[in-house]
Amino acid sequence: MPINFTIDGKQVQGEKGETVLPVALRNNIDVPYFCYHPGLSLSGNCRMCLVRVTPAAPPPPKPGPDGKLPPAPPPPRSMLAISCMTQIADGMTVDTKTPDVLRAREGVMEFELINHPLDCPTCDQAGECFLQDHSYQHGRSHGRFYEERQMKHTKSLGPTISIWGSRCIVCSRCVRFTDEITGTGELCIVNRSDHSVVDVFPGKPLDNALSMCAEDVCPVGALISEDFKFKARVWFMKEQKTLCAGCSVGCNVVAEQVNEEIARLKPRENLAVNDWWMCDAGRLSYKQHALPGRLVEARVDGKAVTRAEAVLAAWQRLSAAGGAVAGLVSLWNTNEEMFLFRRLMKLLSAVAPMGTLEKSHGERKQFKGGFVIEGDRNPNRAGARAILGDVALEVGATAVRKAFEAGTVNALLVVSGAPELAISPEIEAMLARVKTLVVLDVLESSSAAKYAKVRLPATMHWEQDGTFVNVDGRVQRVRPVIQPPGDAAPALELLQEIVNRHPPGGSGVLSGDGVFRQLGAEIEAFRELTYREVGDLGVPARTAAQAVKA
Amino acid sequence: MSFTFTPERRAKLDALILRYPKKQAALLPALRMAEEQAGCVDFDAMEHVAEILDVSPAKVLGVFTFYTHYRRPGTGKHLVQVCATLPCALRGAEAVFDKFAAELGIGQDETTKDGMFTLKKVECLASCGSAVCVQVNDDYHENLTAETVPDLIRKLKESR
Ligand code: SF4
Ligand code: SF4
Ligand code: FES
Ligand code: FES
Numbered sequence: 001m002p003i004n005f006t007i008d009g010k011q012v013q014g015e016k017g018e019t020v021l022p023v024a025l026r027n028n029i030d031v032p033y034f035c036y037h038p039g040l041s042l043s044g045n046c047r048m049c050l051v052r053v054t055p056a057a058p059p060p061p062k063p064g065p066d067g068k069l070p071p072a073p074p075p076p077r078s079m080l081a082i083s084c085m086t087q088i089a090d091g092m093t094v095d096t097k098t099p100d101v102l103r104a105r106e107g108v109m110e111f112e113l114i115n116h117p118l119d120c121p122t123c124d125q126a127g128e129c130f131l132q133d134h135s136y137q138h139g140r141s142h143g144r145f146y147e148e149r150q151m152k153h154t155k156s157l158g159p160t161i162s163i164w165g166s167r168c169i170v171c172s173r174c175v176r177f178t179d180e181i182t183g184t185g186e187l188c189i190v191n192r193s194d195h196s197v198v199d200v201f202p203g204k205p206l207d208n209a210l211s212m213c214a215e216d217v218c219p220v221g222a223l224i225s226e227d228f229k230f231k232a233r234v235w236f237m238k239e240q241k242t243l244c245a246g247c248s249v250g251c252n253v254v255a256e257q258v259n260e261e262i263a264r265l266k267p268r269e270n271l272a273v274n275d276w277w278m279c280d281a282g283r284l285s286y287k288q289h290a291l292p293g294r295l296v297e298a299r300v301d302g303k304a305v306t307r308a309e310a311v312l313a314a315w316q317r318l319s320a321a322g323g324a325v326a327g328l329v330s331l332w333n334t335n336e337e338m339f340l341f342r343r344l345m346k347l348l349s350a351v352a353p354m355g356t357l358e359k360s361h362g363e364r365k366q367f368k369g370g371f372v373i374e375g376d377r378n379p380n381r382a383g384a385r386a387i388l389g390d391v392a393l394e395v396g397a398t399a400v401r402k403a404f405e406a407g408t409v410n411a412l413l414v415v416s417g418a419p420e421l422a423i424s425p426e427i428e429a430m431l432a433r434v435k436t437l438v439v440l441d442v443l444e445s446s447s448a449a450k451y452a453k454v455r456l457p458a459t460m461h462w463e464q465d466g467t468f469v470n471v472d473g474r475v476q477r478v479r480p481v482i483q484p485p486g487d488a489a490p491a492l493e494l495l496q497e498i499v500n501r502h503p504p505g506g507s508g509v510l511s512g513d514g515v516f517r518q519l520g521a522e523i524e525a526f527r528e529l530t531y532r533e534v535g536d537l538g539v540p541a542r543t544a545a546q547a548v549k550a
Numbered sequence: 551m552s553f554t555f556t557p558e559r560r561a562k563l564d565a566l567i568l569r570y571p572k573k574q575a576a577l578l579p580a581l582r583m584a585e586e587q588a589g590c591v592d593f594d595a596m597e598h599v600a601e602i603l604d605v606s607p608a609k610v611l612g613v614f615t616f617y618t619h620y621r622r623p624g625t626g627k628h629l630v631q632v633c634a635t636l637p638c639a640l641r642g643a644e645a646v647f648d649k650f651a652a653e654l655g656i657g658q659d660e661t662t663k664d665g666m667f668t669l670k671k672v673e674c675l676a677s678c679g680s681a682v683c684v685q686v687n688d689d690y691h692e693n694l695t696a697e698t699v700p701d702l703i704r705k706l707k708e709s710r
Contacts, residue, residue: 186608
């Protein structure tokens, strides 16, 4: 049974057990808050979310047995209450903009700033700080506090996070995070009243696989990520919504770049995938974009050539093999690229063996709050299963190698979009000896790139459009955060250019969405899907999750 | 260094834990028992208590530091707590405090080098009728003035 009540005169609806604040936020009614976080337990300590609450009027009195009306009950008393903890009820009236509410907020803000060092000019949170925003909108322009300010410790809490204690508003979000989400309990609030501040137990630092989320939950600049410290002013960064590719979960992230350098990743809320969290390894995986030794020019037999020349050479040599061709594609490539790879392979030979390359598995970890880091450290195994099939995924690489050893294959196409793929010595030996090796890859150090006869510089997922399918069969978008270096181009384009060489020839190169729609026409898992439909949060693949589950 | 409850205290604590709906609730008395045993609560004791009550050491640290009435390591043998609330203040608590400071050569929240005295200001000791009140360890000393302070210090030094 939904509960109906009004906020600022607007009819709104909520579920039993909900409190006022989330319902207000859902209805785009702005109520300022600090300590409330949708992913954490309610604490109700900051008082910033005060609103005026008037309970429903009691029902009119019924006449008694003597036919007389008892005295009318007193009208309900309205009061200021913290909206994050006030349970909603039918007929309740909530006001968020009355003068007394505004005055109360102003008072809370004045208290919050009593001991604050006002060091916004050098604070990394500046520009995305609740304290700044609320101060601007709800604060007063001068304080009345002339006593000495309490200063708190500034120190490292662990390998990833430091605290600027004087900025801490003691909202306890970070403490609840380590209690409830990671279950590691490293953080606590020491001391009392104006001396209180967040700390760790001596010798027990904040050190867990999700530790950097503590910086995200801190609404102010008290917890600072060591990785991002003093790196960029946030307002100079450009944002892009994309995915972490560090494992098969596919955490939704916002990637931010300055001058074509990715400066940080932050988790993006997606209740079907990662809630509000991501792991530290994934968060730091953006550093791959700047790995030294990126491939930046096309080469044929070791000589630098133009992209068009290399594309032509790739087609000529692969088609000259007379069908004795095989192909390997990485589980880091997008669905679109895998689909184009498959199309090219089919053009070259009806029976060409296809296989996959991947990163080695890591440890699967589950946390108290339910968050999981998957052991499969590849973002698109489920996509490969849907597009290339179980055989290619499970025994494909071996089949490719066996065909090569049997002499039925003498040309090989390798498409990779990731560093550090695990290449077995047998595959390495094949790469070294195969007569024709056409490679789309990202790093000079990769085994395939080393032995390539035709080498085309490709992109990492930070530099391209596409989709991955995660471990639960959810189709999600990756988007370009930065431009590729040098002549590097997405395999999405390069593969289409090679296919276009097939007689009678063509010149069209479709966008990611264009290829994705073709994919949807051919492969059941993506039937009639478009980028628009996949949106920011992804959608389940059309076939039962079971069918594509890794 | 490392702290473990004596078997008797541990038995007492285990019995106490059963009286609460959750064993975490026994945190305050557990800390008090650790203090009884060692004279103060140090980090080892906090870890020991955390383990018994199945909470994180950080949680214990947070609770321990919230309260001012637990003795922290480094507290002197005599913990001198001068009431600084209004009735005592009106009867000269400030002068009493200053006299302690001058005689002992330490300031607020400091401890003498020989580890004998720690000086603190506290809130109302609920003995306003006999202000100025000073609590030394578990004993009240009442109706103090700056003049009677040296005598009290002498007595404390003589006591073992
Ligand atoms: S460090 Fe940040 S999140 Fe933690 S209590 Fe202080 S203000 Fe809140
Ligand atoms: S859990 Fe996986 S997808 Fe999520 S941030 Fe970590 S590595 Fe990336
Ligand atoms: S958000 Fe409601 S009290 Fe902090
Ligand atoms: S004011 Fe000092 S005992 Fe009450």
